[in-house]
Amino acid sequence: MSLHRSSVALAALLAVSVLLGSPPCTTSADDHRPIVARVRKDASTSLYTIAIKAGGVPLLLDLAGPLLWLANCPSPHRTFPCDIGVCKVANWNHPPNCPYMPATACSKGAACTAYPYNPVNGRCGHDDATTITLAANATDGKNPLFPVSFRAVGSCAPGELLASLPPGTAGVAGLSRLPLSLPWQVGYRLDVPKQFALCLPGGSGSDGVAVFGGGPFQLLAAPPIELAADIRENQLPLLRNPKSNNGAYYFRIIGIAVNQDKVPTPPGAFDLDPRRGTGGAVFSTVTPYTALRPDIYRPLHDAFGAATSGIARAPALAPFDMCYQASALGVTRLGYAVANIDLMLDGGRNWTLFGGSSLVQVDDHTVCFAIVEMGASMPAAANSPAVVVGGFQMEEHLLMFDLENGTFGFSGPLSGIRTGCSNFNFTMGPE
Numbered sequence: 001m002s003l004h005r006s007s008v009a010l011a012a013l014l015a016v017s018v019l020l021g022s023p024p025c026t027t028s029a030d031d032h033r034p035i036v037a038r039v040r041k042d043a044s045t046s047l048y049t050i051a052i053k054a055g056g057v058p059l060l061l062d063l064a065g066p067l068l069w070l071a072n073c074p075s076p077h078r079t080f081p082c083d084i085g086v087c088k089v090a091n092w093n094h095p096p097n098c099p100y101m102p103a104t105a106c107s108k109g110a111a112c113t114a115y116p117y118n119p120v121n122g123r124c125g126h127d128d129a130t131t132i133t134l135a136a137n138a139t140d141g142k143n144p145l146f147p148v149s150f151r152a153v154g155s156c157a158p159g160e161l162l163a164s165l166p167p168g169t170a171g172v173a174g175l176s177r178l179p180l181s182l183p184w185q186v187g188y189r190l191d192v193p194k195q196f197a198l199c200l201p202g203g204s205g206s207d208g209v210a211v212f213g214g215g216p217f218q219l220l221a222a223p224p225i226e227l228a229a230d231i232r233e234n235q236l237p238l239l240r241n242p243k244s245n246n247g248a249y250y251f252r253i254i255g256i257a258v259n260q261d262k263v264p265t266p267p268g269a270f271d272l273d274p275r276r277g278t279g280g281a282v283f284s285t286v287t288p289y290t291a292l293r294p295d296i297y298r299p300l301h302d303a304f305g306a307a308t309s310g311i312a313r314a315p316a317l318a319p320f321d322m323c324y325q326a327s328a329l330g331v332t333r334l335g336y337a338v339a340n341i342d343l344m345l346d347g348g349r350n351w352t353l354f355g356g357s358s359l360v361q362v363d364d365h366t367v368c369f370a371i372v373e374m375g376a377s378m379p380a381a382a383n384s385p386a387v388v389v390g391g392f393q394m395e396e397h398l399l400m401f402d403l404e405n406g407t408f409g410f411s412g413p414l415s416g417i418r419t420g421c422s423n424f425n426f427t428m429g430p431e
């Protein structure tokens with residue numbers, strides 16, 4: 001998105017504040033606070049949900065999603081005229097293969113149509129743009145403090161669009177870099193920085209947490225530990241993929257190493273090609289396991305296989321193609337004791353995958369290499385990234401995204417500092 005486009009977006013959102021009406025209602029006069037929401041993992045789909053909608057019904061958390069949408073809007077519901085700026089903003093990102101009505105088809109007085117997209121099954125729909133009431137708690141980064149509720153611009157959606165989402169979800173919360181995403185709208189409505197911290201839970205029985213609007217981020221440990229300050233000092237640049245219109249979080253990987261040995265990959269294998277929109281690395285919360293393009297997957301698979309050749313194998317279980325006997329693996333605080341994988345990033349930094357992130361237990365006796373080959377379990381799309389970092393590898397780490405500065409930061413595995421994403425203190429704190 002160009003500077004011009006973002007200022008257009010801002011103007012459109014300022015205009016829509018008139019439509020949204022009253023300022024956010026809180027039980028306290030104290031505004032400008034970040035907000036906190038619970039994040040859960042659904043056991044049946046391995047997808048994540050966020051409790052951010054008024055009424056408590058969760059929405060699918062889609063890190064790369066451009067919009068907020070809700071299936072089965074009440075009738076009547078609020079609509080916008082199609083000739084106002086916010087309608088144009090809502091329509092920047094019509095998903096690929098979705099029937100789309102060009103803005104020129106807007107006749108005076110007609111309602112704005114938006115194009116909600118289901119990131120799990122790739123279906124899309126069209127329905128009225130509307131306002132959605134969101135609810136969360138203000139936070140000091142340690143506890144929830146008091147309830148906050150406010151309206152955001154979103155879309156209605158046909159009920160069929162809920163197919164493949166976790167049971168009980170009402171729609172999707174898009175957290176992308178585009179101006180109608182949740183972090184952007186929280187920033188705009190509550191007048192807080194357009195930043196968020198995301199801690200995905202590793203287990204389906206425990207709650208993770210998301211904090212929107214900056215500020216500290218503390219997890220219980222002995223003693224409690226504040227993580228945001230360090231991460232903010234060690235940000236890395238996000239990349240723009242001009243061909244990706246959903247505002248996904250792209251970043252640069254320059255290589256991969258196993259036990260400090262660089263894995264031989266073709267020259268330029270990781271590069272983002274801005275002309276074709278292919279390559280690069282991207283985060284995805286709707287991809288359960290990190291997926292690599294075959295030219296990167298194969299050499300990594302072989303290097304990891306060689307580095308773990310002394311560990312008794314088990315028959316492969318789809319979608320994985322390299323598995324071990326659970327009884328043959330030692331366990332440390334960082335998970336199974338196996339070779340480390342370094343994702344080598346900008347500035348000499350590494351995202352290190354220890355055994356807790358590179359291997360997953362699939363049944364009582366079997367543990368598998370938790371990285372998959374694109375094309376096998378997921379189609380290598382025309383605009384395919386080189387690396388899609390999936391939910392499992394993000395779990396039990398703290399990730400922070402800064403939409404204004406176009407940067408991101410991350411912690412190491414939280415088990416390494418004896419805490420975890422379920423250790424946010426959700427007890428109401430002293431205000």
Ligand SMILES: *[C@@H]1O[C@H](CO)[C@@H](O)[C@H](O)[C@H]1NC(C)=O
Pocket residue numbers: 037051135136137144146147148426427428
């Ligand atoms: C605010 O926090 C309290 C305490 O954790 C919780 O019971 C309540 O559901 C939260 N409210 C919202 C809107 O998330």
Ligand SMILES: *[C@@H]1O[C@H](CO)[C@@H](O)[C@H](O)[C@H]1NC(C)=O
Pocket residue numbers: 257258259260261262342344348349350
């Ligand atoms: C990052 O990983 C590479 C490859 O394993 C290693 O050579 C390098 O020393 C690591 N850098 C840091 C800062 O740990």
Ligand SMILES: *[C@@H]1O[C@H](CO)[C@@H](O)[C@H](O)[C@H]1NC(C)=O
Pocket residue numbers: 193402404405
């Ligand atoms: C963006 O980066 C600048 C320079 O590093 C820093 O001073 C500023 O605080 C950052 N903005 C936010 C919102 O963190």
Ligand SMILES: *[C@@H]1O[C@H](CO)[C@@H](O)[C@H](O)[C@H]1NC(C)=O
Pocket residue numbers: 143220425427428429430
């Ligand atoms: C959680 O927060 C509450 C409210 O501030 C506090 O009383 C309680 O001691 C905290 N829990 C832990 C385990 O520190």
